[in-house]
Amino acid sequence: MRKPIIAGNWKMFKLKGDALAFVEAVKNNVPAADKADSIVCAPFVFLDALVEATKGTNLGVAAQNMHFEEEGAFTGEIAPRMLADLGVNAVVIGHSERREMFNETDETVNKKVHAAFKHNLLPIVCVGESLEVRENGTTNDVVDAQTVKALAGLTAEQVAGTVIAYEPIWAIGTGKTATSEQANETCGYIRSVVAREYGQATADAVRIQYGGSVKPDNVVELMAQSDIDGALVGGASLDSESFLALLDAVK
Numbered sequence: 190m191r192k193p194i195i196a197g198n199w200k201m202f203k204l205k206g207d208a209l210a211f212v213e214a215v216k217n218n219v220p221a222a223d224k225a226d227s228i229v230c231a232p233f234v235f236l237d238a239l240v241e242a243t244k245g246t247n248l249g250v251a252a253q254n255m256h257f258e259e260e261g262a263f264t265g266e267i268a269p270r271m272l273a274d275l276g277v278n279a280v281v282i283g284h285s286e287r288r289e290m291f292n293e294t295d296e297t298v299n300k301k302v303h304a305a306f307k308h309n310l311l312p313i314v315c316v317g318e319s320l321e322v323r324e325n326g327t328t329n330d331v332v333d334a335q336t337v338k339a340l341a342g343l344t345a346e347q348v349a350g351t352v353i354a355y356e357p358i359w360a361i362g363t364g365k366t367a368t369s370e371q372a373n374e375t376c377g378y379i380r381s382v383v384a385r386e387y388g389q390a391t392a393d394a395v396r397i398q399y400g401g402s403v404k405p406d407n408v409v410e411l412m413a414q415s416d417i418d419g420a421l422v423g424g425a426s427l428d429s430e431s432f433l434a435l436l437d438a439v440k
């Protein structure tokens with residue numbers, strides 16, 4: 190039985206006061222730790238305050254990106270050890286917005302996943318196809334290659350402890366959700382890739398989220414699918430009541 194994981198990705202929204210007000214409203218109403226993982230993925234500048242504000246609660250805090258190097262002359266970048274030092278729990282790696290707009294590649298994604306494990310950060314690794322790929326019928330090939338490259342060099346145990354977020358790019362922020370069958374089919378395919386590369390026990394353990402226009406009114410159906418273990422949610426995670434409604438699906 191895989192523990193569900195719901196992560197709200199705030200992207201580049203909110204000011205610090207809004208972020209703190211959000212966690213005050215949410216932090217004591219999230220599911221019990223043995224039921225589900227509940228996480229907010231916040232801009233770097235709020236992470237310190239949010240880690241402090243959520244201490245002793247079941248609400249986890251994630252970064253939305255990081256560099257893969259330990260330290261160095263990388264102006265404007267954030268090192269994994271800086272996140273670990275703050276007490277951040279998790280990090281989103283390879284979101285399609287970073288792949289499309291900030292030159293993230295399969296190679297840098299893989300380096301970041303290794304760095305996350307080195308610093309005890311839970312990696313939430315994003316894969317997903319464009320509309321063009323979906324329409325030309327090569328979705329499985331694309332997510333297969335992304336998954337293999339992202340996880341290259343990890344042990345089976347590390348893969349089992351990774352979260353993979355399947356996010357079809359055409360469903361992000363568009364209001365177009367993949368049908369629950371489409372989402373489940375591709376999440377199932379990703380699980381079969383993990384089985385092929387790392388064995389069935391690892392595939393049975395790895396958690397796979399769906400992301401793309403998840404809302405309180407479709408989350409229950411999505412979460413009921415056999416291969417969907419959680420959601421990575423953008424727009425509908427910005428409002429505390431909406432986020433709590435998403436969490437109700439896994440309570």
Ligand SMILES: O=C[C@H](O)COP(=O)(O)O
Nearest residue numbers: 198361362401402423424
């Ligand atoms: O990281 C979250 C995804 O990009 C989904 O965003 P969305 O829920 O606004 O479609």
